[in-house]
Amino acid sequence: MKIPLSYVARNLWARRLTTALTGAGLALVVFVFATVLMLDEGLRNTMVTTGEYDNVILIRRSADTEVQSGIDRTQASVASSHPAIARGADGQPLLSKETVVLISLNKRGSAKPSNVIIRGISERGMMLRPQVKLTAGRMFRPGASEIIAGASIARRFEGAGIGETLRFGQREWTVVGLFDAGNSGFDSEIWGDADQLMPAFRRNAYSAMVLRLAGTSLFDGFKKDIESDPRLTLDAKREQTFYSDQSKALSTFISVLGLILSVIFSIGAMIGATITMYASVANRVGEIGTLRALGFQRRSILAAFLAESMLLAVVGGALGLACASLMQFLSFSTTNFQSFSELAFGFRLTPAIVVKTLMFSLAMGVVGGFLPALRAARMKIVDALRAA
Template identity: 85%
Template sequence: MKIPFSYIARNLWARRLTTVLTAGGLALVVFVFATVLMLDEGLRTTLVTTGEYDNVVLIRRAAETEVQSGVERRQASIAGSHAALALGADGSPLLSKETVVLISLVKRGSDKPSNVVIRGIGRQGMALRPQVKLTQGRMFRPGASEIIAGASIARRFAGAGIGETLRFGQREWTVVGLFDAGNSGFDSEIWGDAEQLMQAFRRNAYSSVIARLNDGKRFEAFKQEIEADPRLTLEAKREQVFYSDQSRALSNFISILGMVLSVIFSIGAMIGATITMYASVANRVGEIGTLRALGFQRRSILAAFLAEAMLLAVLGGAAGLFFASFMQFISFSTTNFQSFAELAFGFRLNPAIVLKTLVFSLLMGFVGGFLPALRAARMQIVDALRAA
């Protein structure tokens, strides 16, 4: 015979205070576990959506970021004449020769400075990023000391709002527009005319060349041809892969720190669940003896107490996941370990994280409830009834 599930649920309801306290401890652990996964997913999504699948990033060989890279004008022209590149409406190759530098800006309401990416783009720079849309003002004029700022930058940094001015590269730059990059990494950048920015920062080489292939499936052939060309010292990467790699160090740090905290907290939560279930077994000795006398086998007792512990874990897991879901409305910024610039991103919850979180809570319930359930199953009928 199997013990009915309703009986198991009523036992938790009969000990409401203990159930709430234990489930609360489990919920805290699940909350930490879920938010770590959501943070990692938010970072990955932000940087992956920064790139387009058919776009290619050309940087100096062995350079990991655009800040470290340098592409000579001659090499940029050679790469830009490749037959695999898509053509724009005017018949010219769809590419943007870009320069990327870091500057230090002060945050609004604070004297704390932080690094911000300044990106000089070419005439086709916006066309290569369809996720980037101007939301206020206008586009900067080529040849002018004008810039447009990402929405995230405009909110957080002094002088980055529309109509305001920033001083860098020995010039005053006027913010003439704001853009929304769809929560991608470009939201944390300021854009201007590449040639003007190169003059301001006294550079004679681009940082990268962004181009679109006329057929994304030809990427491997394009990559081999570019990297085998003796005139070039360039490396080709898909734009999505390039930006995804930028998150690797920060993502690993978040994952390791989060998992360490989750393990420490989960040990405490499992100990708490074990103590709760041991107390439950001690208070229900007579009940266990009666169940055995009625014909319920040891494995049914084991399954019932184990199911009780796992049901308790599911309740705690659902509560922790519920509160973690509100973190999606929070965004913050941190330093990208690859570029050393500030990057804004938020928490992201998806079905895979929900599934992992619930499995994690069930695992805690199983580990915390197994020994008490085993103790209950091993009780002798006579000893249990005598103790009652």
Template identity: 25%
Template structure:
């Protein structure tokens, strides 16, 4: 019997029991749908994070934050003498709230040399106005979501207006009024949530924190020097500081998402096992119901092997249909989940990072579906179905024609 004839015969057998076949396929598709949908979502999230990290930060940036001791000018001097270091930019990161008519609004004040900020943050660009002068303690550039509020009712702060901020300092809460000299374009960074922050000159931070910096941004002379500089800082300063490069951010993200993918695989594997049991049950029931048909086929010349091939083919077809439908459902699930995530507002995707201020990632996430992975999911589904169909098919092939023809359903 030709393969095409076997496939045609098996397909007709499946369509003769439409409801049962449909329910079995529905059980099969759950596993592939979960795995494909959620994996596509995590890959899309990883792609967005990676893109935004490399587009907003320089790949030569290294972030140094306090470890067992504070960061002082001595720390800057030690790092500056390390071979491969191009620049060391200290900064202060001060938490606070903006006083608005509708109530306080959380913010951060990034106090840094603005002339160096544009070099270490290539993606940070002005939308309006200009940076305050180097010696100004009252000028500030506001983040995108301060100039363009996310929610109705929030005030806007444009160039030339004043903004009152309550800052948390070592001396307690201090209220300070800044003059808005400029505003930034939208900027997402693993360094700080600058879209909701104020950027001021480093003279502001030094007024309250003196020589105790929140951290340093070390710029390596080239990408190839980054790992050498990181290792040298560790050797020079040990655990007194914490060192993280942009490349390490990417590695951390990928490792975290790999762990998530592992959990998704376990969830999908559970669904595959359920599908395996469903196919097994369906095929055993089919063998019982078609006992007389098996007897007729054997009587007209079908061999035991031929009978086994027919039933195994039915199981494979159900796996192929279920896997394909599951992939389609998973793709739809991925886009649905990203739509729900993206509709949560411009800040819906924000998290936090311990590096030095927060992980301010905000962008439209598009799920990523790799063709190779999709093919692997379908193949795994078919293999599960094949194994589920072997035992019932073998049982069907062992039925004697004489017994089968006398069998009453």
């Protein structure tokens, strides 16, 4: 015979205070575990959506970031003439020669500065990033000291709001528009005309080139041609892959830190669950003896107490997951280890994270409840009834 699950649930309800305290401890651990996974997923999603899969980015060979890269005008002209590059309606190649510079800006409400990326783009720079949309104001005019700011930058930094001015590169730059980049890394940038930003920062070379190929299947051949051309010292990468690689160092740091915290907290939670279940066994010796006298076998007793621990873990896990899901409404900013600029991203909950979190919660329940359940199952009927 099997002990009904409803009986197991009633036992937890009968010890509401102990159940609540143990469940709260489990919920805290699950909250930390789920939050770390959501943070890591949010970072990955932000960096991956920054680039378009069909776009190709050219940077100086061995450079890890656009900030470190440099492409002189001669090499840019050679690369621009490749026949695999798609052409627009006007017959011109779909590419953007860009310059990327770091500047320091003060955050709103504090004097704390942080690095921000200034990106100079060519005429087709916006066309190559369909996820970037102007949400207020207008596009900057080529040849003017005008810029547009990402939504995240405009909220967090002084002088980055529409109609405000920023001073860098020995000039005053007017913010004439705001753009939304779909929660990608571009939200943490300021864009302007590359031909104006380069002389302002005394740059003679571009940082990178972004282009669209006439067909996705042409990438391997294009990459081979560019990287083997003796006139060029460039690497060709898919834009999405390039920005995804940018997140690896930070993502690894978050994952390792989260794993360490989760392991430490989970040990405490499992000890708490074990103590709770041992107390339950000690207080229910007579009940265990009665169940055995009624014909319930040892494995049924073991399964019942283990199910009780697992049910407690699931309740705590669901509570922790529910609290973690509220973090989706918050944004988080940190330093991109590759570019040393500020990067804003949010927490992201996915079905895979929900499954991982609940499995983690169940594992804590099994580990924490196994020994007490085994003790209950090994009790002899006579000894249990005599102790009662």
